[in-house]
Amino acid sequence: MIAALAGAGAVLVVTALLVRAGDGAAIPRFSRDVQPIFDRNCIACHPVSYPYLDLRRGRSYRELYRVSAATRPAFERVVPGRPELSYLLVHPPDPSTSELLTPADRQVIAAWIRAGARDD
Ligand code: HEC
Numbered sequence: 592m593i594a595a596l597a598g599a600g601a602v603l604v605v606t607a608l609l610v611r612a613g614d615g616a617a618i619p620r621f622s623r624d625v626q627p628i629f630d631r632n633c634i635a636c637h638p639v640s641y642p643y644l645d646l647r648r649g650r651s652y653r654e655l656y657r658v659s660a661a662t663r664p665a666f667e668r669v670v671p672g673r674p675e676l677s678y679l680l681v682h683p684p685d686p687s688t689s690e691l692l693t694p695a696d697r698q699v700i701a702a703w704i705r706a707g708a709r710d711d
Contacts, residue, residue: 618702628696629651633691634647654668656668656708660678660682673704680700
């Protein structure tokens with residue numbers, strides 16, 4: 592009985608570790624995973640043509656996290672934990688969202704926001 596319980600306990604611990612490792616691997620990091628999306632797709636216009644949003648490395652985070660959108664001040668560009676409210680992802684179709692972001696890019700950004708939108 593005790594051995595069986597110990598066995599079950601070990602399985603639980605291993606499962607918990609795997610789940611935790613899985614989560615850790617799944618949480619995108621800003622500098623490694625999110626910024627390269629901006630570098631590839633966005634900085635030609637932001638800030639060059641639209642200076643109210645500067646998405647260059649080293650500047651983008653402080654332009655996004657809890658910052659009101661310039662075109663729709665009622666929205667914040669990134670609401671930590673809430674990708675569905677973050678203007679970065681939900682702003683109406685413009686060149687930036689209709690084609691430039693692949694579904695995979697969107698998932699990376701959404702997962703980063705959901706996990707708290709850390710500057711990491
Ligand atoms: C071809 C130029 C162009 C590119 C490239 C571009 N955008 Fe935009 N973006 C715009 C324009 C134009 C607007 C303003 C739309 C409006 O007035 O509603 C805008 C607005 C935005 C806004 C709203 C800003 C605010 O505060 O109101 C966000 C967020 C945004 N873009 C994100 C991005 C992201 C992320 C990318 C890269 C995936 C990107 N854009 C690439 C042209 C571009």
